[in-house]
Amino acid sequence: QVTxxxxxxxxxxxGDSLRLSCxxxxxxxxxxxxxxxxxxxxxxxxxxxxxxxxxxxxxxLDFVKGRFTISRDNAKNxxxxxxxxxxxxxxxxxxxxxxxxxxxxxxxxxxxxGQGTQVTVSL
Numbered sequence: 001q002v003t004x005x006x007x008x009x010x011x012x013x014x015g016d017s018l019r020l021s022c023x024x025x026x027x028x029x030x031x032x033x034x035x036x037x038x039x040x041x042x043x044x045x046x047x048x049x050x051x052x053x054x055x056x057x058x059x060x061l062d063f064v065k066g067r068f069t070i071s072r073d074n075a076k077n078x079x080x081x082x083x084x085x086x087x088x089x090x091x092x093x094x095x096x097x098x099x100x101x102x103x104x105x106x107x108x109x110x111x112x113x114g115q116g117t118q119v120t121v122s123l
Contacts, residue, residue, distance in 0.1 A: 001026060002112045005115070010119065020096075021079075022079045024078065033053055033103045034072060034096065047105035051072050052103055057103065058103075087121060092119060094116065
C-alpha cells in the first residue's frame with residue numbers, strides 16, 4: 001500500500017514557476033516508477049511526466065517538454081514536478097501516481113493516486 005500526498009499548487013501568473021511535491025508513505029517507494037498527470041476543467045486526466053525507479057530516465061507530454069522537469073528523491077520518498085514558464089493552458093488539477101515497475105502513460109493502469117493539487121495560471 002502506498003499513500004501519496006501532493007502539495008505546492010496555487011494561483012500564479014503566466015510566465016511564473018511552481019514546484020509540486022508528492023510525498024509517499026511506505027518503504028516501497030523506490031520500487032515504483034512515478035508519474036504526474038493533470039486534469040483540466042471539464043476534461044479527462046492526461047499523462048504529463050514520468051520517471052523511472054532510479055531517477056535516471058524520464059518521459060514527458062510534448063506540450064510540457066522544455067518547461068517541466070520531473071525528479072525524485074528516494075531517500076525522502078518524494079517526487080517533484082518543477083514547472084516553469086507556466087501558461088493558462090496548464091491550469092488543471094495535478095495528480096501524482098505510482099505507476100508500477102516501469103514508466104507508462106496509462107491512467108487506467110496506475111497503481112496508486114494522490115488526491116490532487118490545483119494549479120491555476122492567469123494571464
